Amino acid sequence: MSKNILGREIPNYIEGYGAAVPYAGLNTRRPNGSGKIKLRPNQRGKNKVLKSIEDAITASGLKSGMTISFHHHLRNGDRVVNLVLDACFRMGVRDLTLFPTALFEVHEPIIEHIKNGVVRRIMGSVNGPVGRMVSSGVLPEPVVLRSHGGRPRAIMSGEAPIDVAFIAAPCADRWGNLSGLSGSSRCGSLGYAHTDALYADMVVALTDNLCSCLIAPVSIPQTHIDFLVEIPSIGDPKGIVSGSTAVTRDPLRLLIARYASRVIEASPYFKEGISFQTGAGGIPLAVTAFMKEAMIRSSVRGNIGLGGITGYFVELLKEGFLKRLLDVQSFDATAIQSLCEDPSHIEISADWYANPWNAGAAVDMLDATVLGATEIDRDFNVNVNTESDGALLHGIGGHQDTAAGASVTIIAQPLMRGRIPCATPRVHCVTTPGETIDALVTEYGVTVNPNNADLLERVRGKSDLPLVSMDELIDKASALSGRMDEIEQGDKIVAVIEWRDGSVIDIVRSRG
Amino acid sequence: MRRTMMYLPGNNPNMLLKGYLFRPDGLIFDLEDAVSANQKDAARILVRNVLSSQSFGDCEVSVRINALDTEFWRDDLCAVGAAAAINRRVNGIRMPKAESKESVIALDDTLSELEDKNSLPQGHFKIFCLLESANAVWKAYDIATASRRVTGLTPGGEDLAADLRTTRSREESELDWIRKMILVAGRAAGVDVLDAAYPLIHDLEGLKKQTEGIRQLGFDGKSVLHPSQIQVIHDVFTPSATDIEKSLRIVRAAAEATKNGQGAVAVDGRLVDVPVIKRAMYLLTLAGLDAEEAVL
Numbered sequence: 001m002s003k004n005i006l007g008r009e010i011p012n013y014i015e016g017y018g019a020a021v022p023y024a025g026l027n028t029r030r031p032n033g034s035g036k037i038k039l040r041p042n043q044r045g046k047n048k049v050l051k052s053i054e055d056a057i058t059a060s061g062l063k064s065g066m067t068i069s070f071h072h073h074l075r076n077g078d079r080v081v082n083l084v085l086d087a088c089f090r091m092g093v094r095d096l097t098l099f100p101t102a103l104f105e106v107h108e109p110i111i112e113h114i115k116n117g118v119v120r121r122i123m124g125s126v127n128g129p130v131g132r133m134v135s136s137g138v139l140p141e142p143v144v145l146r147s148h149g150g151r152p153r154a155i156m157s158g159e160a161p162i163d164v165a166f167i168a169a170p171c172a173d174r175w176g177n178l179s180g181l182s183g184s185s186r187c188g189s190l191g192y193a194h195t196d197a198l199y200a201d202m203v204v205a206l207t208d209n210l211c212s213c214l215i216a217p218v219s220i221p222q223t224h225i226d227f228l229v230e231i232p233s234i235g236d237p238k239g240i241v242s243g244s245t246a247v248t249r250d251p252l253r254l255l256i257a258r259y260a261s262r263v264i265e266a267s268p269y270f271k272e273g274i275s276f277q278t279g280a281g282g283i284p285l286a287v288t289a290f291m292k293e294a295m296i297r298s299s300v301r302g303n304i305g306l307g308g309i310t311g312y313f314v315e316l317l318k319e320g321f322l323k324r325l326l327d328v329q330s331f332d333a334t335a336i337q338s339l340c341e342d343p344s345h346i347e348i349s350a351d352w353y354a355n356p357w358n359a360g361a362a363v364d365m366l367d368a369t370v371l372g373a374t375e376i377d378r379d380f381n382v383n384v385n386t387e388s389d390g391a392l393l394h395g396i397g398g399h400q401d402t403a404a405g406a407s408v409t410i411i412a413q414p415l416m417r418g419r420i421p422c423a424t425p426r427v428h429c430v431t432t433p434g435e436t437i438d439a440l441v442t443e444y445g446v447t448v449n450p451n452n453a454d455l456l457e458r459v460r461g462k463s464d465l466p467l468v469s470m471d472e473l474i475d476k477a478s479a480l481s482g483r484m485d486e487i488e489q490g491d492k493i494v495a496v497i498e499w500r501d502g503s504v505i506d507i508v509r510s511r512g
Numbered sequence: 513m514r515r516t517m518m519y520l521p522g523n524n525p526n527m528l529l530k531g532y533l534f535r536p537d538g539l540i541f542d543l544e545d546a547v548s549a550n551q552k553d554a555a556r557i558l559v560r561n562v563l564s565s566q567s568f569g570d571c572e573v574s575v576r577i578n579a580l581d582t583e584f585w586r587d588d589l590c591a592v593g594a595a596a597a598i599n600r601r602v603n604g605i606r607m608p609k610a611e612s613k614e615s616v617i618a619l620d621d622t623l624s625e626l627e628d629k630n631s632l633p634q635g636h637f638k639i640f641c642l643l644e645s646a647n648a649v650w651k652a653y654d655i656a657t658a659s660r661r662v663t664g665l666t667p668g669g670e671d672l673a674a675d676l677r678t679t680r681s682r683e684e685s686e687l688d689w690i691r692k693m694i695l696v697a698g699r700a701a702g703v704d705v706l707d708a709a710y711p712l713i714h715d716l717e718g719l720k721k722q723t724e725g726i727r728q729l730g731f732d733g734k735s736v737l738h739p740s741q742i743q744v745i746h747d748v749f750t751p752s753a754t755d756i757e758k759s760l761r762i763v764r765a766a767a768e769a770t771k772n773g774q775g776a777v778a779v780d781g782r783l784v785d786v787p788v789i790k791r792a793m794y795l796l797t798l799a800g801l802d803a804e805e806a807v808l
Contacts, residue, residue, distance in 0.1 A: 254740070444533060463800060
């Protein structure tokens with residue numbers, strides 16, 4: 001057992017995970033390893049289109065104990081994960097490592113497949129009921145949580161090889177070209193699936209929209225796709241469009257968003273050519289709206305809008321407030337349509353978006369980002385993975401990546417969620433280290449990380465931005481919540497939280 | 513400053529606890545219209561406890577009690593008195609349906625008793641009168657001068673329109689003369705004149721237009737129903753950079769003249785007299801500046 005640089009105890013070897021490299025700082029782990037892109041024999045004359053998922057499983061050579069991957073562009077409307085696992089169960093394929101880019105409530109049937117032995121291990125976010133179950137320690141091996149950038153890094157470095165990637169495709173042709181831009185299950189960008197398509201040993205595409213002619217434009221080319229299966233439906237459109245794409249109307253959340261926007265405005269980075277990521281969710285969308293007001297007020301025009309793209313970002317592009325959108329995930333119908341029509345709206349892979357070990361991740365172009373948190377502590381360390389009871393309920397997403405890449409990173413969050421304080425002396429687990437966080441914004445004002453003395457001075461000079469110290473905030477939260485009971489924990493490690501470079505920033509133990 | 517006085521429903525704990533975070537100039541804990549008759553007791557207890565236990569930043573804190581023709585107002589005052597005994601910042605009573613000089617005197621007397629009972633200094637409580645009928649508007653000056661506690665006058669909205677046998681239009685042209693009458697009465701009595709709230713909470717353009725109108729008339733501020741209205745009103749009441757600069761020149765010139773024993777002084781070629789100086793100092797206050805410090 002050793003302590004990493006944040007003082008978190010990390011075992012030298014974690015059963016079911018392997019040797020752990022303790023987190024030692026933002027960019028201290030040097031790139032190493034090399035994943036392989038599998039070469040295939042000549043495919044001339046081959047019919048890639050198979051009749052069923054079972055046929056594809058057989059053709060791909062999937063066996064018990066292998067690793068299968070999925071993307072989450074269909075979000076809570078996804079049918080593909082459940083269909084593939086059901087087929088594996090019927091075929092007696094067991095002990096699989098599930099390697100999704102994210103899971104949602106709709107994937108609750110995984111619980112049955114954990115019980116019946118089809119799924120042995122999960123590498124990826126475990127939300128909702130699956131998270132609660134996994135937190136009790138039912139899986140023999142710990143979940144591995146990686147960021148959107150850490151995941152392609154792990155694949156490309158060979159740390160996390162994929163045996164078979166199953167790619168849901170809203171639009172495909174018989175040669176294996178894929179796109180998310182059309183069809184009844186259209187989802188826009190397929191950015192999270194690009195690396196899987198490139199590096200998996202075998203790639204199976206599933207579509208409910210098989211076109212007879214070659215599709216255009218192409219997101220993932222036929223060069224990576226081994227087999228195709230046409231199924232009645234890959235997703236429910238109602239669940240595909242994210243439920244979190246409306247600006248909040250809650251006055252307190254609007255207040256937080258306004259403060260966050262004002263902090264960006266007060267920073268040295270609010271100038272011509274600013275690039276930013278605000279994401280989806282009520283507060284971030286409101287920040288986007290307030291940023292537009294600020295840009296009008298100051299006659300500033302931005303450069304790049306990044307990340308999960310919403311209609312609000314598209315509006316900024318169309319009206320000339322941004323020059324380009326880099327889209328790893330399209331959150332709503334407006335974003336999808338824009339991706340279809342506007343060459344300045346560019347689909348990017350998760351590798352391009354956030355991989356710390358490539359020659360130029362988009363997150364490194366960010367001037368400012370606004371993120372959420374479950375908890376944040378005196379050292380500004382942030383937890384987004386566990387709930388107040390210690391259960392795993394959220395993935396990392398792009399949290400680590402954008403925080404590390406952006407010049408100014410703001411956590412915008414109400415101080416309390418019900419009785420649960422967001423500001424706390426010590427977070428239950430660390431997802432993102434405090435050194436990447438510049439300010440916390442709550443309804444009580446702005447709490448600037450003292451390490452960023454310049455921002456502190458700039459905020460201090462603004463009469464409309466109340467400054468609150470972290471100690472004051474924690475005291476206030478504590479006064480409102482009363483004493484919180486310690487989370488009871490067992491010995492078993494249920495999750496390993498990797499920093500985006502693959503070092504271990506923290507672990508999560510089972511709930512007591 | 514009383515640019516914005518925000519109503520907080522007495523039965524909404526979230527708003528009671530967090531309303532001050534929106535940084536209005538004042539808060540009005542509402543026990544009257546926002547609370548149904550069967551919720552009066554619960555709201556009164558909640559308001560008392562919140563007022564006793566919480567702080568509210570720099571906000572002026574007042575309570576709208578129920579009207580003096582109801583069975584609730586004495587209990588409301590008891591609760592406010594108990595809270596003020598613990599939290600001295602609680603010192604405003606918003607009096608609905610202030611109809612006459614006599615009704616204000618009756619409230620004044622009860623407040624004096626309340627102050628004694630709660631060991632508060634005489635005169636601790638101020639009264640803000642809501643004029644909600646033609647009769648009340650007609651007697652505005654008498655009402656404003658009925659007690660030294662009276663600090664502000666505010667026209668009613670819906671009730672007043674009904675009493676005038678009209679309805680409240682979007683432009684509120686039916687209240688034009690009412691506002692002017694109350695403004696004159698309030699200024700003559702030496703109290704603040706605060707406008708009624710703009711009821712269309714999503715129409716921020718309409719709010720801006722109305723606020724510009726009442727500011728030009730001479731009003732000191734406006735009631736607020738929703739946090740989104742605060743910034744709009746503050747923006748209207750915030751002087752321009754040019755006005756601030758001119759006001760600074762006036763107060764500095766006046767201070768210099770006083771120091772040199774001069775009776776009058778000219779700024780930008782115009783003679784500056786006492787009202788102009790007072791106006792300049794008020795404008796600096798609106799800009800968040802301390803006139804005395806500005807002179808230094």
